[in-house]
Amino acid sequence: MSAALPMKEYLSQRAQISALEGQRDATRASVAALEDEQRRLQDPAYVAAEARRRLHFVLPGETAYVLVDPPPAVPAAGAEAPRGPQSPWYSQVWGSVREADRPAGQ
Numbered sequence: 001m002s003a004a005l006p007m008k009e010y011l012s013q014r015a016q017i018s019a020l021e022g023q024r025d026a027t028r029a030s031v032a033a034l035e036d037e038q039r040r041l042q043d044p045a046y047v048a049a050e051a052r053r054r055l056h057f058v059l060p061g062e063t064a065y066v067l068v069d070p071p072p073a074v075p076a077a078g079a080e081a082p083r084g085p086q087s088p089w090y091s092q093v094w095g096s097v098r099e100a101d102r103p104a105g106q
Contacts, residue, residue, distance in 0.1 A: 040046045051057040058064045 048057075056064055056066060
């Protein structure tokens with residue numbers, strides 16, 4: 001019985017050590033990734049490529065084109081709302097109510 005308490009403490013400390021070792025390994029991996037990112041950011045070619053990609057920077061003499069999606073068409077008054085996966089759920093429910101209310105011949 002006198003060995004139970006020290007054994008419990010030993011096992012508890014071993015579990016804590018294992019958790020801390022896992023945390024240490026994750027932190028080391030994070031530090032390695034950040035050091036790699038720091039090396040890339042010290043390269044002027046990488047920084048220029050990222051500025052062009054993220055911020056749409058252009059060099060003098062270049063022409064920048066930005067493609068913008070057209071806005072969705074607004075249905076005319078009295079027209080049915082779009083149906084399908086792109087329409088909101090309440091439009092789908094209301095459409096099914098309308099179809100259920102129609103006579104079978106229409």
